[in-house]
Amino acid sequence: MRNQSVQFILLGLLVLLLAACQHSMPPVAFHAEGRPAKLSDWHVLELHDGKLELNAGVVPYDLNTHLFTDYVHKLRTIWMPKGMAAKYDPAGTFDFPVGTVISKTFYYPRVANGKFTEVARTLQYSGDFAGQGLNLATVHLIETRLLVRRTDGWAPLTYVWNDAQTEATLARTGAVEPLTLVDGRGGREDFNYVVPDEGQCVTCHEQNMLTRKIQPIGPRARYMNKDYDYGNGRQNQLQHLAALGYLDGLPSLADVPHDANWRDPSASLDARARAYLDINCAMCHNPNGVANVTGLSLGDNIPEDHHLGICKSPEAAGPGTGGRLFDIVPGQPEQSILMHRMASTRPGVMMPEIGRSTVDREGEALIRDWILSLQGNCDIVR
DSSP: HHHHHHHHHHHHHHHHHHHHHHHHOOOOOSSSSSSSSSSTOOOOOOETEEEEEOTTOOOOEOOOOOOTTOOOOOEEEOOOOTTTTEEESSSOOOBOTTTTEEEEEEEEETTTTOOEEEEEOOOOOOOSOOEEEEEEOOOOOOOEEEEEETEEEEEEEEEOOOOSSSSSSOOOOOEEEEEEOTTSSSSSSEEEEEEHHHHHHHHHHOOTTOOOOOOSSBBHHHHHHHHESSSOOOOHHHHHHHHTTEEEEEOOOOGSOOOOOOTTSSSHHHHHHHHHHEEEEEHEEEEEETTTTGGGOOOSSOOOSSGGGGTTOOOOSTTTTTTSSSSSTTOGGGHHHHHHTTTTTTTTTSSSSSSSSSOOOOHHHHHHHHHOOOOOOOOTTT
């Protein structure tokens, strides 16, 4: 009887070992050149047992405040070759080594009993992943973007998921996917989700017109200084990367900058609004960015004066101004060009000009409240 029990135990262990072998992933494949046709060629993410899972060494991360993209949810990851680490930078993007692969998978929660093209309009995303993989029964995968650090710099590659949700293929010229946003009260909004082409990727990630180099936007100290649920417990993301050997030079957290979460009611209105403008606008609207000719800078380190748009006249007239005279009029959001452009979906008017087809209602409300709180009078400011 004892021998039989031992045999059952051994058989069970064998089954577990076989199962583990069957879904073990090939190692991440870094491609030093070219554009692999399929996302699966990289082995960063793998489909298994109804879930999109991360490969060994692929680390998820999140941002304090997100760049708005039509209410889509985003699973962000970082992978580096063994023995390699990024160098900490207190202000800019971390200095990542050659061989780094940064991924961002765009997806929506599905609507219960809804069509495949009906997706949930929700800001609740914290439980989507939590280290356990994305459940394909509850999400609709749209695209996965990679930024790959090669010897000659960063290369952007975008992969679009098929309707079967089994593979994503390279889409150099972008794509358009008609979808319907459904909110919690049954409200519906039809829109076209636009996957950017390679040139549009460069537009946002080429944040310095002097160097003309592509850089990641999200992996910065102030954006990543927050806790993350890794499935086996919460930990500060920067400390987690340092413990894994992925980040060198991290100081004490007391010395690390921190951007506000724009939805955190305990943070000040000013901190939340400035964090929102920083992540959504400052990649172009900075002194060296593609929009530097406008004289409008929206980074979180810009003083609250005409450089930030307060009582600043636009450099060019046209439909983008909506007949308004100043970028920001203190206390008067409806007279502010910034609000006019945020509330529009019209090409040539809306800002950001790429990356969205819908209006961020909650973000718009935040910036409206912030402008209402500002003091001053543009009639006497020159």
